[in-house]
Amino acid sequence: MKPLFRILGLTEPTMEKISLEKYRLLKDSARIWVLPPYGKWPEEMKREGLNVSLITPEDLIELLGTGTKRQFPDQDILLVIPGYVLPEGALVKKIKALGQDDYELSLEPVPPSNELDRLVGIMAELRSRQGCPWDKEQTHESLKKYLIEETYEVIEAIEIGDLHNFCEELGDLLLQIIFHAQIATENGGFDISKIIEGIAEKLIRRHPHVFGNEAAATSTEVLESWEKIKRAEKKDQVETGGTDYFHLPLGLPSLMLAEKTQKKAGKAGFDWDSYEGPLAKVEEETAELKQAIALGMGREEELGDLLFSIVNLARFFQIDSEEALRSSTQKFQKRFRKMLELMAEKNLSPEGMDLEQFDIYWEQAKK
Secondary structure (H helix, E strand, O other): OOOEEEEEEEOOOOHHHOOHHHHHHHHOOOEEEEOOOOOOHHHHHHHOOOOEEEOOHHHHHHHHHHOHHHHOOOOOEEEEEEOOOOOOOHHHHHHHHHHOOOOEEEOOOOOOOOHHHHHHHHHHHHOOOOOOHHHHHOOOOOOHHHHHHHHHHHHHHHHHOOHHHHHHHHHHHHHHHHHHHHHHHHOOOOOHHHHHHHHHHHHHHOOHHHHOOOOOOOHHHHHHHHHHHHHHHOOOOOOOOOOOOOOOOOOOOHHHHHHHHHHHHHHOOOOOOOOHHHHHHHHHHHHHHHHHHHHOOOHHHHHHHHHHHHHHHHHHOOOOHHHHHHHHHHHHHHHHHHHHHHHHHOOOOOOOOOHHHHHHHHHHHOO
């Protein structure tokens, strides 16, 4: 009878966290090989009295290729791989090809507990030595644009109302999070479990009306409690006018950044009593823009001030400026496409038409 060659993936941070099934497999193994990244596993296993040796993937492949059984006759071997092990991964396939003559292979590692674990394992494989050249080259910086793109594709799927596409786009967005988590893991920062643990604890802390003894009967009270807890967590209790007062991500879309800035200022008491104030400010900024246009200078600054004041007016009517502008843009696109269709029906081409001719079909498209 051939000896056994088993593979075990360890995703837990310490021996204390592993399942009983994994612990028994470790205790019952006469010889254990551990692949990098080793971490604390070898030291903890030795304290448990286990026969542990460190081995690199290259040495493992060489041993299997030259006949491991000759060096360790009749000994079962347990190969421990820190992280999520994929049965379809390159290393597992190589082990199967080289070790099948000498060993009874048990290459179905303890399966991931859920699909999220499997996805993390796939990303680890893509970033490994035997992985994908493009994936291995990526950094947090190089992935920023993809994070933005995938976020907007999720938003587009929501607006279209296609649930199948929505599900797919959410998966693409999740991939970006997994990607960043894997890079952070490799750099010794944090892993996906730390991300999930952090957000879970934050949700509990910031919902004391659900998980604690506080009360919040309305959404307004909930948001006030949320902001209070958030300020305490970030030690953001500076005096009004302090340099750290806003604490807003500068990467936010400009309209959203403006609205959040205005809300922060309003909480400090710097706000209008009614919509008439911001409405008058819009008129004032419009006049200043006209003056800047006439003078031929300061137009960008004055246009920015006008946009800022329009966002403030929208805020008073509880209108999301970002959504309002997106809706108007989509309305324009829809009407423009309709206008082109009407012109095509008349065998007309946009090229060479003047504004008055455009206006005729534009008005028809609006109906």
